[in-house]
Amino acid sequence: MDLFSILIAVVAGLGIGWLLFRSNQTDMSKVHVIDKETFTNNMRKGQLVDIRKKDAYEQDKIKGARNFRPGELTSKYSKLRYDQSVYLYCKNGRKSKRLAKKMSRKGYLDIYVLDGGFQNYHQ
Numbered sequence: 001m002d003l004f005s006i007l008i009a010v011v012a013g014l015g016i017g018w019l020l021f022r023s024n025q026t027d028m029s030k031v032h033v034i035d036k037e038t039f040t041n042n043m044r045k046g047q048l049v050d051i052r053k054k055d056a057y058e059q060d061k062i063k064g065a066r067n068f069r070p071g072e073l074t075s076k077y078s079k080l081r082y083d084q085s086v087y088l089y090c091k092n093g094r095k096s097k098r099l100a101k102k103m104s105r106k107g108y109l110d111i112y113v114l115d116g117g118f119q120n121y122h123q
Helices: 003-023 036-045 054-059 070-074 094-106 117-121
Strands: 031-034 047-050 086-089 111-114
Touching: 031 036, 031 094, 036 086, 036 111, 036 117, 070 094, 086 094, 086 117, 094 111, 111 117
Parallel strands: 031 111, 047 086, 086 111
Antiparallel strands: none
16 A cells, blocks of 8 residues: 555545534534423423323323424424424433434424423423
8 A cells, every 4th residue: 555545545534534523413502401390381482292102192291292203303304393492301301302402403493301201290
């Protein structure tokens, strides 16, 4: 191998590494984890979304919430508006936090996550 081939390989590797690093960065200023009281007082100001399984949603839910699978919210054809805030909850808050990061990368305005999820809402 000559020096030119090595140089091209190094530059290509650095370029790919930079692209991968840049694609994983999320603007966390759009994701807000909020307590039950703040969530309850403000959830009517945006789109209320329950990402629990369909049967759990049908048994008990927050009035006015719509149920979506997480993949539906990050797909190209999401039924949510990008220009309105999203109030998001799941069973315990973990899945909502992960999904909120993905939604932020997709361009949603502000995503508010119920800390502790639906379990916390009923306490």
